[in-house]
Amino acid sequence: MHKPQEIVLAEPRGFCAGVDRAIEIVERALAKFGAPIYVRHEIVHNTYVVNDLKAKGAIFIEELSDVPPGATLVFSAHGVSRAVQQEAEARGFSIFDATCPLVTKVHVEVAKLAKEGYEFIMIGHKGHPEVEGTMGQLDHGIHLVEDVEDVARVQPAQTAKLAVVTQTTLSVDDAAEITAAVRARFPHVREPKQQDICYATQNRQDAVKILSPQVELVIVVGSPTSSNSNRLRELAARLGTQAYMVDSAQELRPEWFDGVARVGLTAGASAPEILVRQVIDRIKALGAVSVRTMDGIEETVKFPLPKGLKIDGATGLEITERRPETGPAGH
Template sequence: MNIILAQPRGFCAGVVRAIDTVEQALEQFGAPVYVRHEIVHNRHVVQTLRDQGAVFVDELERVPVGALTIFSAHGVAREVERQALERQLQVVDATCPLVTKVHNHARQYAAKGYQLILIGEPGHPEVIGILGQVDAPITLIQTVEQVRALDFPADTLLAYLTQTTLSVDDTRTVVKTLTQRYPNIVGPDARDICYAVQNRQQAVRELCAQVDVLLVVGNANSANATTLCKQANDSGTPSYLVSDGSEVDTRWFTPEMSVGISAGASTPEVSVQDVIAALARFAPLHIQTLPGREEHVQFRLPPGLIARQ
C-alpha cells in the first residue's frame, strides 16, 4: 500500500503553546493545575495532561478559590474572566494569539460604532468566546443563505469577523456574498484566518489529487479536522476521520490503493504514527511525504510562566 503523508499536518504553533503552557505550569507550580474546558480538541492530548496532574473542568465553580487556572486555546468570554476574578483565581491565559487578534478586532470595530457579523460555527468554544468579548450585539452566520437573509439597512456601518479554524474556501464564499450585498462592509485581512488551517487545507487539496482515499487523524469535536475531512469528500476523494489506529476499518481499502494521511492542528504525531501502524498490519507499506510548506511559527508562553531552557 502506498501511503502519502500531508505536509504540513498535526500540531500548529497555537496548540504547541497551549500544551506547553499546561506542562510548564505543572512543572513550575506543581499539581493540580486546573484547565477550563479541553486545552485543545484532542482526547489523547487531554488524557496525557490529565495523567500529569491537570484537572479539566467545564465551569470555574469547580475550581477551588485561589487555584491556578488555565484558559484553553479557544479563548473565553469576558464573563468567564469576571468569574475568575471573583474567585481570586491565578489565571494563565493560553488563548491562541490568532484568536486574541480576532477579539481585538471585535472590540475595535465595536468601539467605532460598527454592527458586527461573525462568520463561525454555533456552539464552538472559540465562537462563544468571541461573542462574549464585546458588549455590542454580534450577528452569527455560517452560510451564504444566512447572508442573504440579513436585513441590515444598506447604510448600516457593518464589520465582519471570522472564526480562525473555518474552511478558507467556505469563508471566502461567505465574505464575497457579504461584500456584494453590503459593498461598504469592512473586515480583517483574509490572512487573519489561521495560517495553519490554510496550510493544512492546501496540503489536503494537493494530496487528494494523488490518492484513492484519505484518512484525517483527529477528533470529531475538532473543527479544523472535520473540515479537512469534508474538504476531501467534497472533492470526490473518500475520506474518514479517525482519532487513532483503533478506528481504522480495513474495509475502506484494498492493498493496492494509495492512501493519504493528514491530521488536524490539535492532533499529536503519535496518533498519526498509530494509524500508520494499523495500516501496516493490513498490508506492506511504502511511505512518502508530500512536499509542502514548512512552518516555523512560534508563540511565546503566556505571562507568568518561565520558558524551558
C-alpha cells in the first residue's frame, strides 16, 4: 500500500474573473439592500458557493413568479434569454445582471449578426443555462449541435448567411472538432474573430494537459453541474490519467490513492480555493508530504461591477465615476 508522496497543483485553477464578479455582485447587493436578495438560477455552478450565499440571505429561484414584486433580483453568471429579461423588467424587479461579460459578448455578436440576416449554429450542451440564454437571444434561427453527428442533421433555412457560436465552457478540442465539421459542411460559415470559449476555460484545460502526464491521478474540484469542471476531468481521463471530480474533500476515497505517488489537483472556474485547501489537507492525511505548484499563466483579468454596486472600501460610499472599461488583454 504505497501512499501519495507529492501533490502537484495546476496553475491556473479555480475562480475566473466572471465568477469573482458574479459572487461579488450578490454579496454587495446583500450588503447594500439587505436580505433577501433573489438570484435566478445558481449564481455559479458550485454547491459551496451557493450554500454560503444562502446562509448570507440569498434566495435562489428558477421561476420569476417565485420572486415578490419590488424585490432585488440578480441574473446568474450564465446569462438569461430575452424572454426572462423582459419578464423580469415587466414584473418591476430591481435587476443586477451578473452575466459573465464573455457570455454577454456572445449575446451581442448574435444580436448584431441576426440584424444582418444571419442564422446560427451553436455548439453547446442542451439544457445548460448558458446555452438556453444564448439561444434565447433570438426567437428562432439558432440551431444547437452537441457533437459532430448533430452537424450532419442541421437544416438551416439558408446557408448564404450562417455563423457559428459556442458555449464559453466547452472542451477546446471537442469544439475545434465540431467547428471543423461545421466548416466542412458549410464552407462559407462565419466564425467568431476570437473563439467564444473563454480565456479561463482554455487556460485551465491547457494546465491539465501539462499536469496529467506528470501524475498518476488527477483530482478536479468542482460541482456536478459545472460544465468547465466536468471538461477538466474528461480531459485528464482522455490523456490517459485516472481522474475523479469531487464537490468537496469528503468525497475523496482512500482507495483512489493506493499505489499513487503523485496526485495532480485542479479546480473548475466556479470552485473556491478553500475547497482545494481542504482537499490538500485530506490527501496529506493519507500520507502526501509535499505540495508543488506547477508553472503556469498568471491571470490578471478583472471585470468592472455594474453601476450601483461599486462601493469605496475606505468611505463605504458608492463610486459613481465611470472608469474606462477594459476587456481582457489578448482575448
